[in-house]
Amino acid sequence: MSNLNLARIPWIVDNILDHLIDPTRTSQPGLLLCSLVCKEWSDHVQKRIFRSVTLNLLKVDTFNEIINESPRLCRYIKEITLRVTTRWPYASGAGLQENEVKRIRDTFLGEIQPRLTSVEHVRVDKVRLDPWKPEAKPSVQSILAGAFPDAPIFSLRSVVFRTFEDMKVFIYSHQNIRELRLNDISWNLFGVTVEDIGTTEIFPPTLSNLTSICYTSKHPGIFVDWILGMYLTQPIENITISVENPEDVEALERMTSPIAGELHSLEVQIHGDWEGSDVKVMDSQLERLNRQIPCLKVSKYLY
Numbered sequence: 001m002s003n004l005n006l007a008r009i010p011w012i013v014d015n016i017l018d019h020l021i022d023p024t025r026t027s028q029p030g031l032l033l034c035s036l037v038c039k040e041w042s043d044h045v046q047k048r049i050f051r052s053v054t055l056n057l058l059k060v061d062t063f064n065e066i067i068n069e070s071p072r073l074c075r076y077i078k079e080i081t082l083r084v085t086t087r088w089p090y091a092s093g094a095g096l097q098e099n100e101v102k103r104i105r106d107t108f109l110g111e112i113q114p115r116l117t118s119v120e121h122v123r124v125d126k127v128r129l130d131p132w133k134p135e136a137k138p139s140v141q142s143i144l145a146g147a148f149p150d151a152p153i154f155s156l157r158s159v160v161f162r163t164f165e166d167m168k169v170f171i172y173s174h175q176n177i178r179e180l181r182l183n184d185i186s187w188n189l190f191g192v193t194v195e196d197i198g199t200t201e202i203f204p205p206t207l208s209n210l211t212s213i214c215y216t217s218k219h220p221g222i223f224v225d226w227i228l229g230m231y232l233t234q235p236i237e238n239i240t241i242s243v244e245n246p247e248d249v250e251a252l253e254r255m256t257s258p259i260a261g262e263l264h265s266l267e268v269q270i271h272g273d274w275e276g277s278d279v280k281v282m283d284s285q286l287e288r289l290n291r292q293i294p295c296l297k298v299s300k301y302l303y
Contacts, residue, residue: 052079054125057093057143060107067115074115081123082147084140092127093140101138109146121153122174129170130162130188145173152209155181163189164222171207178209185217206230216242216269221251228254235262244272249285256292263295270300 050073055063067074084092093101124144132141154177161167164187171180213236215223220241227236243249252268268289274282290296 047076050076052081053077054081054083056083056085057104057108057140058085060104060112064107064112067112071115075118077116078118079121079123080116080119080148081125082127082144083125084127084144092129094128094131096140098138101140101143104140105138105143108143113148116148119148119151121155122148122151123155123157124159125155126158128160129166130160133162133166141170145170149174150176152176152178153181154179155183156185157181157183159185161185161187163187164226168226175207176209177207179212179214180207180210181214182223183214183216185215208234210234211236212238214240216240218244220248224251224254237262237264238267239263239265240267240269242269242271244270245274246278246281246285249282249289253285253289256289263293265295265297266293267297267299270298 096104124147127140127144129141129144132139151174154171154174156167156171159167161170167185167187171177207230211234213227217223220243223241227239239255241252243252249268255266268286270282286296286298
């Protein structure tokens with residue numbers, strides 16, 4: 001049998017290295033040892049480690065120094081999670097001076113972001129944006145709103161806004177979103193003020209590439225009404241929504257409008273401590289909803 005020339009089929013080498021060098025199964029010291037084998041292994045380790053990074057904007061200078069010393073790391077970063085402070089749940093960046101905010105903005109948006117051209121998924125995690133109006137500049141909110149506007153996947157997790165309208169304005173600043181994930185989103189003020197309406201009109205009420213949405217937060221009714229009120233240039237194919245009471249399930253019935261006919265999947269996640277009578281009402285509502293939306297999938301996480 002002739003010798004197998006692995007250089008001619010590099011994907012086999014990549015698969016072997018993927019199995020050997022897996023950050024989810026290999027300890028940090030083990031990864032360090034792997035990186036010392038040879039340059040190819042070192043590059044592979046860095047590619048796996050830096051695929052997903054978390055950046056605290058208060059430490060942008062340190063991160064900037066890292067990528068200045070090793071510019072090749074920039075092309076490895078596919079997912080980036082943005083935070084502002086570890087002092088959650090306090091207002092993120094609320095105590096920063098104006099010159100500090102400008103320094104963070106200039107370093108992150110001016111120096112770091114233009115070099116991270118491979119980012120496909122941007123997350124904003126554990127940030128309070130409720131103290132600021134969307135148009136306030138400079139602010140932490142304006143920095144995050146300008147973060148990777150062309151990324152196809154955009155996630156918000158444990159983010160507090162001032163109003164629901166502020167959240168919409170924040171999302172509309174990322175016009176090329178294909179997949180939107182909203183988890184544990186909340187807002188301090190309900191209703192729409194004159195300032196909110198004036199600000200929202202600046203942004204077109206559409207996300208032309210949006211095809212998939214996951215909303216696992218409270219008050220899904222207002223979210224459903226927002227989606228139904230959007231002008232969509234293409235149908236949304238996949239929607240995941242969490243509900244905690246019969247009123248939430250009732251809100252989903254409004255999705256039996258034309259948007260439902262285009263859905264490939266609608267997953268409803270049932271959470272919470274439901275009483276017997278409420279469970280019967282929920283099952284009845286879901287059965288009725290399933291007759292109108294055949295792609296409905298229900299996942300129950302009752303406790």
